Amino acid sequence: MNGNRWKLMRQTMSPLFTSSKLKSMYYIIDKSATDLVEHLKANRELLKGNAFDTLSSFCSAAIGGAVFGVSTGSIFDSPFLDMARKSTQATLRSNLKVAVGNLSNQLFRLLDVKLFKDFEDFFIGAIKNIIRVREQEKTNRHDFADICVALKSAGNIVDKDTGLELKPTDELLAAQAFFFFIAGVEPTAQALYATLIELGKHPEHLEKVHQEIDEIFKTHNSHIDYDAVMGMKHLDMVVSEAIRLHPPIGLITRKCVKDTVLPVGNIKIEKGTRIMTSILGIHHDEKYYPEPMKFIPERFAPENRSKITDISYMPFGKGNRVCVGTRYALLQAKAGLVHLLRHFTVRTVIEDGGPKYVPQPVQLRLYNIDVEFIPRSIAT
Template sequence: MIPILILVIIGVIFIYLRGQYNENYWRKRGVAFYEKNKVLGIFWDFLTTDKALFEVLSDLYTKYENEPAVGIGSLMTPSLFVIDPQNVQHITQTDFQSFSHRGVTINKGDLLADNLLFMNGPRWKLMRHKMTPVFTATKLKNMYYIMDKSAQDFVAHLKENPEKLKGNGFDTMNEFCSAAIAAAVFGIGTESTFKSPFLKMARDSVRLNWRTNLRFAIVNTSETLCRIIGLKLFKEHEPLFIGAIKQVLRAREKENVKKHDFADVCVSLQKAGTMKDNETGQELEPSDELLAAQGFFFFIAGVEPTASALFGALSELGKNPEILEKLHKEIDQTFEKHNGIITYDVISEMKYLDQVLSEALRMHAPIGFLGRQCVSDSVLPVGNIQVSAGTKIYIPVFDMHYNPKFFPEPQKFDPERFSAEKRTGSEVAYLPFGKGARICIGMRYARLQVLAGLTHLLRHYRVLSHRDPAKRKYAKGQFQLRQIDTDIELIPRDR
């Protein structure tokens, strides 16, 4: 009993002293401090409430909107919530070299987490350089047939399963995005992408649960604890996913047929041998495991965000019939003009469709905030805030997108914000895919996938949205904005 009492006393003293240290750390730098929980800050609120992490940060944004930044407790790591857009610009672009770290450090041997999303430093730079060609205009043009076939298969899938036309629209859109990404990574055949043996694995790999939330809370609050317990973010998916990638790569090597998908890229990288950055001397072996991790990145960064954007666009169109009618007209005219054949060049012609998606991404951004970590001392210009190496950085996305200073009447769905005449004024606060050198590498691919889905869906269906938008709710998650408690209904069109 006495040893337990001693441990409790030590724990209480540690919490008190650590909390005082965290507060004094930022007060000395002239920065406001979030006092609700001085030790774990936003992660205490995240773990003990039903809120998504971005909603916890949103509460801080509302309370401290006029501050350039707010210090928050994060156990042993100084953490800063950066609010002023000039400071955001400084972090993401002006002084990117000082903030190039994503903010998450993975353990060695965490095979599927060793991907572009979580890599840092020279390894990230080299891997990004090698993966960037996948997303050039030429490559996307060659890959577009995969997106278009997935979208057509989706319409056929809905016609075969009419019960999916009504109810949980997000799950239905998630199914489409999982199938489309699975097709892009593992390749497509003559059958529907919705009959792929990889579809269930693709969907399971991005499901939210309490284990995932706890892991990310630990990773974000204590690298030391993360190392001590040997935490791995995606260990349970390693055998199946890596095994599937190996199976596809060996088959593709034998086929020697170009399909312009991710598997083609992997085969090319492995044939080229060791990857090397001549500037830094960094080398990487394109092993099956490393390439499987990049394929897994497609799923964790591509399925949920695109499903959220697609569902968000449909839910807003379902509440705005005049906008839906205008978009239907553009889609119908495009189909008629091109005899029903939608290519990369054709999808690029639809300007209003692009505006609708841009506005949907404002109101339903794939992520609620950006995470970074300072790797060398810097000073934020607004507030003259000294930021030391090791400091964790959180940047609001959701709240900037809904700030009337940047987007008047932010609750209004208005695609005209992104017309050629108006969109320049919003660039400073528009961050659906991040900003700067660590902007989402698959941004253009994701947009194309959603555009393809919207085009084929709305060619065949009208959409109605149900429930009150003022009572919008979100699933509990780390970075994602997954809207729940909002249903949509797809109604076959009579053209």
């Protein structure tokens, strides 16, 4: 979506990601993270090899929970898991389709490229069902399905400034929910993966994070809540630095809407030109980060935060179209790490050829490197 339609939809979806909404939703995220630990304990073959896939399943299942709600069973038994995993998997076909989209929107539309056609029926059907069930239930579960029910009962979504109206059809709502999977699963998995890889390589930071986690379990009597997770200083530093060093999304694009001249370098830009900004390039620029290829979480210590300028750090993008899921993603990644590292420690394994980035349709993936989970005895 672009222009006024995007603006109206963005305003409508943003309330899902406020701090107070996330606080009420935390029980879903926490359950997802404890289910991840149980899932690993019950499937010990997952402790070694393909950690990214395990983390990606966790992120799919957790977003599934945030969209459709959770029941008492494990989130890993959710029927959405398989669908979400398949829909976000990169194939040659999906890469080509995304490449066409990046080249030209017109061409994309002209060729009538459908990125996720195979999943439409399943997803729209699932949203329809959940809305009908919730309309009967009349209980508040604080997930996306709640928002859908509220939107549908409030009638058309109206932009007071432009008069634009959107009807909250099942299809429109299903598309939003589906996009959360597409935009959210892989980057959040990558944020977790990058953090664990760096912790496995830096025992001194791993130790600090373990200590911080054990302390929080002690002071909170093992009942972790939103404030506990968000208040963890060292955890925040390692996650921030991991996604600085390995940004899950390597670049952002913008389309110039009027002829202009860039203030730096007097570069003329014509209306319609697509501009790509390399997040990876900026994050690895030694002008902003001395020794940019080194993992130095102290860069993000509270006393150093002011040195990080607005344009030098953009894992979630910048400006009006900045990632709408930023807060949710950080909360989910941190909650996952808190529960994982409470029960496991990690070892980083570098595979033949050494680590390398491979661009995927949605994100930048790290390959030739993995983490192993090793059960740890829990400090009480």
